[in-house]
Amino acid sequence: DSGVTQTPKHLITATGQRVTLRCSPRSGDLSVYWYQQSLDQGLQFLIQYYNGEERAKGNILERFSAQQFPDLHSELNLSSLELGDSALYFCASRGRGGNTIYFGEGSWLTVV
Amino acid sequence: GEDVEQSLFLSVREGDSSVINCTYTDSSSTYLYWYKQEPGAGLQLLTYIFSNMDMKQDQRLTVLLNKKDKHLSLRIADTQTGDSAIYFCAESKGGNEKLTFGTGTRLTIIP
Numbered sequence: 001d002s003g004v005t006q007t008p009k010h011l012i013t014a015t016g017q018r019v020t021l022r023c024s025p026r027s028g029d030l031s032v033y034w035y036q037q038s039l040d041q042g043l044q045f046l047i048q049y050y051n052g053e054e055r056a057k058g059n060i061l062e063r064f065s066a067q068q069f070p071d072l073h074s075e076l077n078l079s080s081l082e083l084g085d086s087a088l089y090f091c092a093s094r095g096r097g098g099n100t101i102y103f104g105e106g107s108w109l110t111v112v
Numbered sequence: 113g114e115d116v117e118q119s120l121f122l123s124v125r126e127g128d129s130s131v132i133n134c135t136y137t138d139s140s141s142t143y144l145y146w147y148k149q150e151p152g153a154g155l156q157l158l159t160y161i162f163s164n165m166d167m168k169q170d171q172r173l174t175v176l177l178n179k180k181d182k183h184l185s186l187r188i189a190d191t192q193t194g195d196s197a198i199y200f201c202a203e204s205k206g207g208n209e210k211l212t213f214g215t216g217t218r219l220t221i222i223p
Contacts, residue, residue: 103155
């Protein structure tokens with residue numbers, strides 16, 4: 001158990017819909033990262049938050065957004081979903097001053 | 113730019129050593145990581161090495177780093193069936209920076 005919790009574990013939704021994926025980082029970790037894993041694109045960095053502020057942005061679509069709340073949990077919002085958004089979405093957290101980044105079990109999103 | 117490359121597949125006989133290779137392009141990479149992903153599971157951090165080190169050993173795992181050639185390897189001694197998984201190499205510039213992952217190497221164990 002990495003200590004990073006993601007919900008839901010599995011989600012099936014229709015095209016055009018909106019979903020929210022939730023991540024609770026390890027206790028005390030300030031940095032949260034979101035990654036997308038798909039068969040054709042591999043593991044792609046989406047966005048990073050540090051202590052509530054956006055820290056870095058990667059290959060995140062405009063239809064996607066994220067935020068980190070005062071209690072440090074984070075949410076990834078995916079809207080106007082397309083079939084190609086079907087993927088495994090990972091959240092990870094990095095400890096304060098640490099070099100280790102731990103990943104959650106991921107949220108499987110299937111868009112039908 | 114950042115680019116991390118790995119071979120896609122590796123097959124090894126049970127009991128032999130597995131060596132998974134990785135190359136990266138960014139000379140400012142400070143930390144290099146190995147993650148393991150079993151079928152249907154998340155990414156498990158196996159080990160990481162700081163760029164000023166040449167080698168790190170942790171039980172059956174040995175990481176070798178050739179900074180000059182930007183080459184990283186993971187050796188798994190006495191490979192077992194439970195080692196079947198996809199192994200990802202990743203690099204980071206350290207501090208609070210993100211990880212950039214390779215494509216992953218699928219390790220298959222031959223009985």
